[in-house]
Amino acid sequence: MVTLNSKIPEGPLAEKWSKYKSSMKLVNPANKKKLDIILVGTGLAGASAASSLGELGYNVKVFCFQDTPRRAHSVAAQGGINAAKNYKNDGDSVYRLFYDMIKGGDYRAREANVYRAAEVSNATIDQLTAQGVPFAREYGGTLDNRSFGGVQVSRTFYAKGQTGQQCILGAYSGLSRQVKNGTVKMFSRREMLELIIVDGKARGIITRNLITGEIERHSGHAVVLATGGYGTIYYLSTLAVNSNASAAWTAYKKGAFWGNPSFIQIHPSSIPVLNDYQAKLTLMSESLRNDGRVWAPKKKGDKRPANDIPEEERDYYLERRYPAYGNLVPRDVGSRAAKERCDAGYGVGDTGLAVNLDFKDAIAKQGKEAIEEKYGNLFEMYEKITGINPYEEPMRIYPAGHYTMGGLWVDYELMTTIPGLFAIGESNFSDHGANRLGASSLMQCSGDGYFIIPNTIGNYLADEIRTPKIPTDTHEFEEAEKAVKSKIEKLLSVNGRQTVTSFHKRLGKILWDYSGMTRNEEGLKKGLVLVDELEKEFWKDVKVPGTADELNQELEKAGRVADFFELAKLIITDGLNRRESCGAHFREESKTETGEAKRDDKNYSYVSVWEYKGKDKPPELHKEELNYEYVEVKVRDYK
Amino acid sequence: MNIKLKIWRQKNAKAKGKFEDYTLDDVSPEMSFLEMLDALNTKLIEEGGDPVAYDHDCREGICGCCSLYINGNPHGPGEKTTTCELHMRSFKDGQTLIVEPWRAKSFPVIKDLIVDRNAFDKIIVAGGFISVDAGSAPDSNSILAKKENADEAINSASCIGCGACVAACKNASAMLFVSAKISQLALLPQGKVEAMDRVNAMVARMDELGFGNCTNTYACEAECPKGIKITNIARMNREFFAAKVVG
Numbered sequence: 001m002v003t004l005n006s007k008i009p010e011g012p013l014a015e016k017w018s019k020y021k022s023s024m025k026l027v028n029p030a031n032k033k034k035l036d037i038i039l040v041g042t043g044l045a046g047a048s049a050a051s052s053l054g055e056l057g058y059n060v061k062v063f064c065f066q067d068t069p070r071r072a073h074s075v076a077a078q079g080g081i082n083a084a085k086n087y088k089n090d091g092d093s094v095y096r097l098f099y100d101m102i103k104g105g106d107y108r109a110r111e112a113n114v115y116r117a118a119e120v121s122n123a124t125i126d127q128l129t130a131q132g133v134p135f136a137r138e139y140g141g142t143l144d145n146r147s148f149g150g151v152q153v154s155r156t157f158y159a160k161g162q163t164g165q166q167c168i169l170g171a172y173s174g175l176s177r178q179v180k181n182g183t184v185k186m187f188s189r190r191e192m193l194e195l196i197i198v199d200g201k202a203r204g205i206i207t208r209n210l211i212t213g214e215i216e217r218h219s220g221h222a223v224v225l226a227t228g229g230y231g232t233i234y235y236l237s238t239l240a241v242n243s244n245a246s247a248a249w250t251a252y253k254k255g256a257f258w259g260n261p262s263f264i265q266i267h268p269s270s271i272p273v274l275n276d277y278q279a280k281l282t283l284m285s286e287s288l289r290n291d292g293r294v295w296a297p298k299k300k301g302d303k304r305p306a307n308d309i310p311e312e313e314r315d316y317y318l319e320r321r322y323p324a325y326g327n328l329v330p331r332d333v334g335s336r337a338a339k340e341r342c343d344a345g346y347g348v349g350d351t352g353l354a355v356n357l358d359f360k361d362a363i364a365k366q367g368k369e370a371i372e373e374k375y376g377n378l379f380e381m382y383e384k385i386t387g388i389n390p391y392e393e394p395m396r397i398y399p400a401g402h403y404t405m406g407g408l409w410v411d412y413e414l415m416t417t418i419p420g421l422f423a424i425g426e427s428n429f430s431d432h433g434a435n436r437l438g439a440s441s442l443m444q445c446s447g448d449g450y451f452i453i454p455n456t457i458g459n460y461l462a463d464e465i466r467t468p469k470i471p472t473d474t475h476e477f478e479e480a481e482k483a484v485k486s487k488i489e490k491l492l493s494v495n496g497r498q499t500v501t502s503f504h505k506r507l508g509k510i511l512w513d514y515s516g517m518t519r520n521e522e523g524l525k526k527g528l529v530l531v532d533e534l535e536k537e538f539w540k541d542v543k544v545p546g547t548a549d550e551l552n553q554e555l556e557k558a559g560r561v562a563d564f565f566e567l568a569k570l571i572i573t574d575g576l577n578r579r580e581s582c583g584a585h586f587r588e589e590s591k592t593e594t595g596e597a598k599r600d601d602k603n604y605s606y607v608s609v610w611e612y613k614g615k616d617k618p619p620e621l622h623k624e625e626l627n628y629e630y631v632e633v634k635v636r637d638y639k
Numbered sequence: 640m641n642i643k644l645k646i647w648r649q650k651n652a653k654a655k656g657k658f659e660d661y662t663l664d665d666v667s668p669e670m671s672f673l674e675m676l677d678a679l680n681t682k683l684i685e686e687g688g689d690p691v692a693y694d695h696d697c698r699e700g701i702c703g704c705c706s707l708y709i710n711g712n713p714h715g716p717g718e719k720t721t722t723c724e725l726h727m728r729s730f731k732d733g734q735t736l737i738v739e740p741w742r743a744k745s746f747p748v749i750k751d752l753i754v755d756r757n758a759f760d761k762i763i764v765a766g767g768f769i770s771v772d773a774g775s776a777p778d779s780n781s782i783l784a785k786k787e788n789a790d791e792a793i794n795s796a797s798c799i800g801c802g803a804c805v806a807a808c809k810n811a812s813a814m815l816f817v818s819a820k821i822s823q824l825a826l827l828p829q830g831k832v833e834a835m836d837r838v839n840a841m842v843a844r845m846d847e848l849g850f851g852n853c854t855n856t857y858a859c860e861a862e863c864p865k866g867i868k869i870t871n872i873a874r875m876n877r878e879f880f881a882a883k884v885v886g
């Protein structure tokens with residue numbers, strides 16, 4: 001049996017990272033040139049890692065499935081990126097950022113990792129700024145900040161409503177610079193389909209060239225996954241439609257453990273579902289709640305246009321229930337509060353599954369121009385999709401699947417349970433516990449990439465300097481290639497009647513209904529049966545047109561959805577195991593009298609870490625106990 | 640709505656392409672353009688046909704994947720709108736829509752509506768960056784930048800790299816794309832150090848890759864889904880000229 005060793009360095013929290021760095025093993029520049037690193041993913045985590053690892057002199061082979069690294073889904077992040085700069089002189093500090101994240105994550109994240117994430121945040125902002133990211137400025141020329149949910153300081157750096165785009169373009173430019181320097185080799189339109197393990201260590205990957213269909217072998221001394229989140233498992237989510245879990249899933253099936261699969265964040269403010277041919281949901285950034293006020297009518301079933309409902313008949317329910325944080329409560333709390341209103345019959349719009357996000361007061365106070373400067377592109381986006389002008393009418397919003405706190409389990413070095421396989425960014429489970437706070441993912445992704453992995457991977461590779469280039473003509477590559485081809489063959493040969501998308505939609509609906517914003521024992525059990533049945537139907541009746549040796553988007557989708565079925569079962573299994581409410585995981589059986597999440601620290605203060613045991617066998621649960629030495633574990637209260 | 644489609648079909652880079660006709664009934668005006676194509680693909684798959692390949696990912700106008708001409712316009716009729724943001728309410732019942740991939744020498748067709756835009760990456764590789772290693776950056780507030788410049792830089796930096804500017808230009812020029820990056824970095828103090836080398840390297844690479852010249856038709860600005868201004872080209876020319884003078 002594998003024992004979980006999180007490898008947290010000894011010593012006081014604030015000194016762990018510097019201690020680690022001063023005692024880790026190093027690889028000298030000449031040896032770095034001889035070491036190959038495979039890096040999958042070019043989002044903010046992957047691109048920043050490519051940039052830093054290239055600067056250090058490693059040979060980095062980078063992969064993404066889009067046509068260029070710059071389009072990775074990080075590009076869609078809107079609101080901002082956190083750092084503990086305390087430029088606002090409002091009492092911020094590394095400790096406070098750490099504390100907010102631990103509390104925001106409902107005491108289900110590992111202290112040491114979270115502290116380090118907060119610690120490197122300042123250097124990350126400096127790096128991005130130096131790379132030319134045009135963060136918003138004050139008139140004096142210094143950087144501006146705004147607030148995000150779940151905190152009481154202003155520590156969020158932003159570039160209009162397109163912070164993710166600007167950050168990733170910064171990291172992509174760093175990556176491009178390394179392409180020019182010859183340290184990074186970019187492989188776009190490639191999909192990783194298998195992980196290669198040689199003598200227990202991660203040594204390469206199998207990819208499919210998405211243009212020609214060719215199956216390719218790539219080897220390295222270490223493999224880093226930066227493959228992002230899988231909120232798309234709900235079909236409708238705020239993610240780019242091609243985001244998926246397959247790379248991480250193949251690692252799981254090869255022995256990497258999966259942490260906290262049931263912790264999936266449902267974001268409170270997305271444009272609601274409008275019709276059933278919709279392919280995705282568009283987020284309306286949390287930053288809008290700096291100025292927008294959320295309300296539902298006080299009268300049940302009030303179908304009057306929002307502007308006709310007088311002030312005294314509006315229920316600003318977040319301000320009412322959570323006076324200390326108001327509209328800026330954390331996401332899990334905000335989402336459930338919206339669901340509660342709508343389930344009780346106070347929702348607006350045709351479906352009744354929406355609430356208002358109103359800028360009337362902010363516009364009256366600050367003027368339309370000020371609002372436009374801060375959120376112009378989001379307002380435009382809203383109008384394009386709905387045809388409604390949010391300067392004149394409140395936006396309508398509803399929760400949507402958004403972010404996966406769970407992911408590949410990693411230790412302090414961001415290494416999975418497979419030696420030499422690392423996971424960074426959203427693809428790991430590391431920093432956000434049971435609920436992520438706004439603007440802390442871009443922060444984690446870039447911190448992981450620029451500053452953490454370049455150090456920790458060296459500690460591993462220092463023992464590999466005598467390992468020659470990993471050959472690709474071995475039976476490990478042979479076997480893996482065979483497995484990939486046979487899965488593709490299998491998908492193409494079903495030749496049934498239903499499209500991949502139709503299955504994906506049905507899977508998403510099952511998960512949303514039984515493993516969404518709230519969950520209960522009976523529903524989860526039912527969900528598990530339904531997913532299983534649907535999966536069987538998929539393998540009997542899916543229709544994947546075309547062939548394996550051409551550009552075939554349906555085949556790409558089919559492979560991803562096939563993996564989603566398996567992952568969905570793990571998500572539900574984890575939800576069933578965790579008979580407590582914490583963060584985004586809300587078990588109806590475990591709530592307070594006022595309807596808030598009720599944790600059970602005595603029995604569940606652990607990371608649930610799942611080990612794959614083979615097809616048709618239940619996964620095995622391991623527990624990483626969480627010990628809080630530096631924060632007092634309390635009931636999370638935003639009232 | 641009923642929509643008639645003429646779509647460019649091409650099996651791969653080497654094959655000869657041609658337009659095929661399709662008709663779609665029950666198109667809802669609320670559908671996005673890509674959701675309409677999804678509906679067509681569902682129908683094609685169910686009938687045993689070959690679905691239309693097209694690039695898309697974020698479906699909210701930010702990743703720059705989607706890239707089609709609709710009736711001759713890059714990204715269709717909407718102003719400052721990407722194809723994925725376009726809704727069928729922009730079209731009339733019974734209308735015929737001609738859908739094609741970007742047409743430019745430097746963007747060869749890969750399949751159906753998908754083209755290869757790697758040339759853009761190559762231009763960035765040539766010099767579209769600031770040379771700063773992680774760990775060596777100074778505190779962000781030690782480099783002050785004028786708010787107006789920062790605001791203008793972000794306008795230039797809003798480019799999504801979709802290639803509509805090239806597709807719109809009769810010379811298939813990449814000047815709007817290249818100048819937006821050059822302007823962004825030239826407007827910020829941290830980008831000034833390498834400004835001259837950057838403009839020289841990027842312009843040279845752009846020429847090598849077979850993009851055409853700018854003859855000031857303004858078509859790129861008119862079609863840019865992100866409203867990138869042609870004034871960026873003027874700024875690039877100034878930078879380029881200054882680099883040559885010093886040079």
Ligand SMILES: Cc1cc2nc3c(=O)[nH]c(=O)nc-3n(C[C@H](O)[C@H](O)[C@H](O)COP(=O)(O)OP(=O)(O)OC[C@H]3O[C@@H](n4cnc5c(N)ncnc54)[C@H](O)[C@@H]3O)c2cc1C
Nearest residue numbers: 041042043044045065074079080192228425426439441442
């Ligand atoms: C709409 C939206 C808004 C957001 N706003 C914010 C915000 O304001 N602030 C914040 O902090 N966070 C925000 N987030 C969260 C944040 O954007 C993401 O968590 C983060 O960008 C993830 O980055 P990443 O590098 O881990 O992965 P991604 O950016 O998703 O990149 C994944 C990469 O992996 C590649 N990949 C995946 N699988 C494979 C495979 N099998 N083979 C080859 N390549 C593969 C992809 O091509 C891509 O390059 C937002 C998220 C969404 C959806």
Ligand code: FES
Nearest residue numbers: 696698703705723
């Ligand atoms: S799909 Fe991303 S911009 Fe259109």
